[in-house]
Amino acid sequence: MMLVDDLRSGFVLAHHHPGLVLFDVLWKAVWLVLTMAALFLVAAWISTDLRGIAWEDTGVRALNGLIAVALMRDVWNLNREGILLAATILLVVSLCGWFFLEALFRTQFVGAGFMPAGIKIGAAGGFRFLLLSNLAKSLILVAAGFLLIPVAFAGAATIAGLTFLALGFLLTLLDTVIRANAVDLLGTDLFRVAGLLGILMLFELMIGASVVILLFTGLLRIGRPMDVVAMLVAAGVVVVLLNLLHSYLLLVRFSTIAIMRQNVIEV
Incomplete structure (x- = not known):
């Protein structure tokens, strides 16, 4: 069977389960809400020191701005360690939440027995397997990125960029077949x-x-405050649509892999 036939079958199969696309977007929305809530709590904690500060309005907007900047600098100097610690904890918790939710939801997304008879996507190892898979892939990419930064600054930015993209493609390929329990396709x-x-x-x-x-x-065409609001709304809509597209293509990917693996088993 040709690749175009497998891909067409994968699209057809994905069209039968649109709910899984929304299911995959759901965990990202949950992560965003929890992260924003944690960010709000950290900001509320930091602002407690500002509530007790009283200063009179000078009537000069520029002077008020200078006073506010000076106060913020004093608060920063007094609470620098605490603010940095809170920001670090928030970042770590947010990243852990991303990996946890991704593995939790995609255990159902990748491993759900939604395929027709004889075709099933297997999430080998379940939640723990998906968690370690994504974590290993991310750590390798981050390490490679740090190693390639000096190469880019040394004048080989194109080589560094292509190397990083090639590594990302390879890791995504391995991650896909491992999660789909289809390593034999390699x-x-x-x-x-x-x-x-x-x-x-x-x-x-x-x-x-x-x-x-x-x-x-x-x-580049923003000229009024309303234009800024319109662009923010447009950016939000674009983010949602791109996430839907990513989840849909991910479903197509695993559907097609399952069909290709089934064809190999039948042969």
């Missing part, structure tokens, strides 16, 4: 699996880049 259909992943990722990248360019063009 030996039987490596080029078709790589082609499938490349097509879907390139399509998503093109859509995302086009939308970002449109938003950037809109930012």
Whole structure:
């Protein structure tokens, strides 16, 4: 069977389960709400020192601004360690929440037996497996990014960028077949699996880049306060739509992988 046939079957299969796309977006919304709530609590704690400060309005807007900046600098100097510690804890908790929710929800997304008879996507190892898989992939990419930064500043930015993209593609390929319990496809259909992943990722990248360019063009035309509000609303809508697109293409990816694996088993 040709790659185009597998991909077409993957799209058809994904269209039968649109609820899974919303299910995948749900955990990101939950993470965002929890992160914003934690950020609000940290900001409320930091602002407790500001509530007790009283100062008179000078009637001069510029002078009021200078006084406010001086007060903020004093608060920063007095609470620098506490603010940095709170920000670090918030960042760590937010990242842990992202990995936890991703593994928890996608255990159902990847491992749910929603395929027709004989076709099933297996999340080998369940929650713990998906958690470790995403964590390992992210740590490798972060480490590679730090190692390639000096290379980029040394004048080889293009090489560093291409190397990072190639590594990201390779890790995504391995992560996909491992999560789908289809590692055997690397030996039987490596080029078709790589082609499938490349097509879907390139399509998503093109859509995302086009939308970002449109938003950037809109930012250059901002001239009134209402334009700023309109751009913020547009940016929010774009983020939601891009997340829906990513989840949909992810569902197509795992559906197609399941079909390809089933074809290999039948052969």
